Amino acid sequence: MTAPETPAFLAACRRQSVPHTPIWIMRQAGRYLPEYRQLRSKVSFEELTRRPDLAAEVTLQPLRRFELDAAILFSDIMTPLQGMGVELEFAPGPVVRQPIRTEAQIDALPQLVPERDVPFVLESIRLIRPNLPRGAPLIGFAGGPFTLLCYLVCGKPSKEFGAARSFLYAQPEAAERLLDKLADAMTAYLRAQAAAGAQALMLFESWAGLLAPREFERFALRAVRRTMAGLRGTGVPLIYYVNQGSALMESVSDLDVDVIGVDWRSPLGAVRRILGPGKAVQGNLDPAALFASSAELKRHAATVLEQAGPLPGHIFNLGHGIWPETDPAAVARLVDFVHERTSGSGLRKAAS
Numbered sequence: 300m301t302a303p304e305t306p307a308f309l310a311a312c313r314r315q316s317v318p319h320t321p322i323w324i325m326r327q328a329g330r331y332l333p334e335y336r337q338l339r340s341k342v343s344f345e346e347l348t349r350r351p352d353l354a355a356e357v358t359l360q361p362l363r364r365f366e367l368d369a370a371i372l373f374s375d376i377m378t379p380l381q382g383m384g385v386e387l388e389f390a391p392g393p394v395v396r397q398p399i400r401t402e403a404q405i406d407a408l409p410q411l412v413p414e415r416d417v418p419f420v421l422e423s424i425r426l427i428r429p430n431l432p433r434g435a436p437l438i439g440f441a442g443g444p445f446t447l448l449c450y451l452v453c454g455k456p457s458k459e460f461g462a463a464r465s466f467l468y469a470q471p472e473a474a475e476r477l478l479d480k481l482a483d484a485m486t487a488y489l490r491a492q493a494a495a496g497a498q499a500l501m502l503f504e505s506w507a508g509l510l511a512p513r514e515f516e517r518f519a520l521r522a523v524r525r526t527m528a529g530l531r532g533t534g535v536p537l538i539y540y541v542n543q544g545s546a547l548m549e550s551v552s553d554l555d556v557d558v559i560g561v562d563w564r565s566p567l568g569a570v571r572r573i574l575g576p577g578k579a580v581q582g583n584l585d586p587a588a589l590f591a592s593s594a595e596l597k598r599h600a601a602t603v604l605e606q607a608g609p610l611p612g613h614i615f616n617l618g619h620g621i622w623p624e625t626d627p628a629a630v631a632r633l634v635d636f637v638h639e640r641t642s643g644s645g646l647r648k649a650a651s
C-alpha cells in the first residue's frame with residue numbers, strides 16, 4: 300500500500316525529499332496576466348476579493364497557464380481589516396480613510412470573527428480546493444501585524460512609513476496594544492482559513508526591513524510569535540516572509556515556523572547557514588530578473604538553486620511580488636527551467 304504522494308510544495312516546507320524543487324510566484328494572480336486584466340476591466344479589485352466565484356477564478360488562472368506547485372488565495376492583506384470595520388479603498392494600494400493614531404481608536408477596534416466578518420474569504424477557499432489542478436496545495440495568508448500597522452497608521456503606501464515608525468518610538472505601549480490586537484485577529488483569521496481548507500499559512504512581513512533590529516524584535520517579531528503560537532495546532536506548514544530581512548535572519552532563526560521567505564538581497568546559502576537545519580527557505584530570485592534574456596534568466600535561476608544547496612527544504616520563488624509589466628512567457632520559462640533542472644537530481648534524497 301502506498302500513501303498518496305505528498306505534493307512537492309508541502310514536502311519541501313517540511314524539509315522532506317522532493318521529486319523536483321517546487322516553485323510558485325508571489326503575487327502570481329494579478330495584473331501581469333491578460334486574463335486577470337480582462338476580468339479586472341469589468342470588476343473592481345474589491346469585488347474580485349469579495350465574490351468567491353471570482354476570487355476562485357483569479358486564484359486558479361496562473362495554475363492553468365503555468366505548472367506551478369502551489370496556489371495562493373486571491374485576497375489582500377487589508378481584507379480582514381475591512382472586516383474589522385476599517386474603511387479603506389484600493390487605489391491601487393490600500394488607502395485608509397481614518398488612519399489610526401490614538402489609544403481610543405485602538406481600543407475601538409473589534410476582534411475579528413472570520414465566519415461573521417469575512418465569510419467570503421472562507422467560501423473562496425472552499426470553492427478553490429476541489430478545483431486545484433495537479434493536486435497543487437492552496438496557501439492561505441495574512442499580513443504581518445507590523446506590516447498591517449504600517450498601513451493603518453500611515454493610511455497609505457509609503458517608502459519609509461515614517462508615521463508608523465515614529466509611532467513605535469512616541470507611543471510604544473499603544474503600538475504594542477495595537478500589534479497584540481492585530482496578532483490575535485490574524486491568528487483567528489488564519490485558523491479559519493486552515494479550517495476552510497488552506498494547506499499552508501503564510502504571513503507577509505513586507506516592511507520589516509524598515510526597522511532597527513531591536514525594534515524588529517520588540518514590536519514586529521513579538522507580534523508574529525503571538526500569531527504563530529496560535530497556529531501550530533492547525534497542523535499545516537507555517538511560512539514567515541521577511542522582506543529586506545538580511546539583518547534580521549538571526550532574530551527569526553528561533554521563530555517557530557517551518558519556512559522563512561527571503562528577499563533577493565541575501566544569498567540563500569548565507570541565510571541557510573544562519574537559520575540552521577531546522578528551517579526551510581523560500582525564494583529568492585529578483586523580480587527584475589524576469590526581464591533578462593532567456594539564457595540569462597536561466598543563469599540567474601540556476602544561481603538561486605545553487606545557493607539553496609542540495610539539502611531538502613527549498614521552495615523556489617521570487618524575492619518579492621512579480622511586477623505587473625512582466626511577460627508571462629518569462630514566468631513559463633522560469634517554472635519549466637526550475638522543474639527540469641531539479642528533477643531526478645541529487646535532491647531525490649533517501650525518503651524521510
Ligand code: CP3
Nearest residue numbers: 325326327328329344372373374375376391392503505620
Ligand atoms: O497572487 C497573490 O499573491 C494573491 C493575492 C495578493 C494580493 N495582495 C492581491 C492584490 C496578495 C498575497 C497580496 C498581499 C499584499 N497586499 C501585500 C504583501 C505582499 C507584498 O507585495 O509585499 C501587501 C503589502 C499588500 C498591500 C497592497 N495591495 C498593495 C501595496 C497594493 C497595490 C499595488 C500592488 O502591489 O499590486 C494592493 C492591491 C492589490 N492586491 C492588487 C492585487 C492583485 C492590485 C489591484 C488591482 O488589480 O488594481
